[in-house]
Amino acid sequence: MIHIETFTFNPFSENTYVVSDETKECVIIDPGCHNYEERKELKEYIESEGLKVVHLLNTHAHIDHVLGNEFVKRTYGVKLHLHKNDLPLLENASSRADYYGFPNYEGSTVDVFLEEGDTVTFGTSSFEILFVPGHAPGHVAFLNREQKICLSGDVLFRGSIGRTDFPLCSFPDLEKSIRTKLYQLSDDTVVYPGHGPTTTIGFEKKHNSFIKAI
Ligand SMILES: [Zn+2]
Ligand SMILES: [Zn+2]
Numbered sequence: 001m002i003h004i005e006t007f008t009f010n011p012f013s014e015n016t017y018v019v020s021d022e023t024k025e026c027v028i029i030d031p032g033c034h035n036y037e038e039r040k041e042l043k044e045y046i047e048s049e050g051l052k053v054v055h056l057l058n059t060h061a062h063i064d065h066v067l068g069n070e071f072v073k074r075t076y077g078v079k080l081h082l083h084k085n086d087l088p089l090l091e092n093a094s095s096r097a098d099y100y101g102f103p104n105y106e107g108s109t110v111d112v113f114l115e116e117g118d119t120v121t122f123g124t125s126s127f128e129i130l131f132v133p134g135h136a137p138g139h140v141a142f143l144n145r146e147q148k149i150c151l152s153g154d155v156l157f158r159g160s161i162g163r164t165d166f167p168l169c170s171f172p173d174l175e176k177s178i179r180t181k182l183y184q185l186s187d188d189t190v191v192y193p194g195h196g197p198t199t200t201i202g203f204e205k206k207h208n209s210f211i212k213a214i
């Protein structure tokens with residue numbers, strides 16, 4: 001049984017997820033923790049639950065999602081997983097950190113490239129990788145079909161969608177990703193987005209005014 005713990009970090013109110021199962025193995029998705037207090041909060045949760053971190057996963061490499069990457073790699077000795085099309089964003093993260101005023105940003109290197117259809121395993125659980133570009137060129141989502149859980153990063157939010165006015169974004173790609181990947185999931189699939197509250201595929205197909213279900 002998968003358990004998802006949500007932390008909201010940094011001035012962008014980014015959701016960092018720790019996903020564990022009954023074996024106590026866990027993955028950390030998009031660690032946005034930047035300051036001392038945020039990192040302490042993450043570390044204390046993992047310690048108090050007795051979790052073993054086995055993978056570091058990024059949905060995409062915008063600065064608010066990668067601020068704690070190197071901290072997690074260093075602390076838990078885990079490998080960073082990212083889609084290769086987001087390498088330009090990761091390589092540019094240091095200048096974005098300067099621009100947005102995050103001092104002492106530590107860059108990270110990718111260890112494993114994620115691709116559509118790959119499987120990431122922890123404990124007795126796994127995530128299927130969905131390639132969902134548009135908000136970022138190498139954006140992926142993490143799907144567990146058994147429990148109907150999808151960690152969607154900045155693709156789909158409750159009543160909204162990811163921005164496409166940044167460099168390397170594409171609205172047509174985002175629309176296609178949502179229609180051909182996310183809206184194909186069962187209506188009761190729970191979506192855990194990169195910002196804001198959870199939603200469901202059924203709710204968004206019915207109420208999302210940006211991408212309407214056809
Ligand atoms: Zn983003
Ligand atoms: Zn974001």
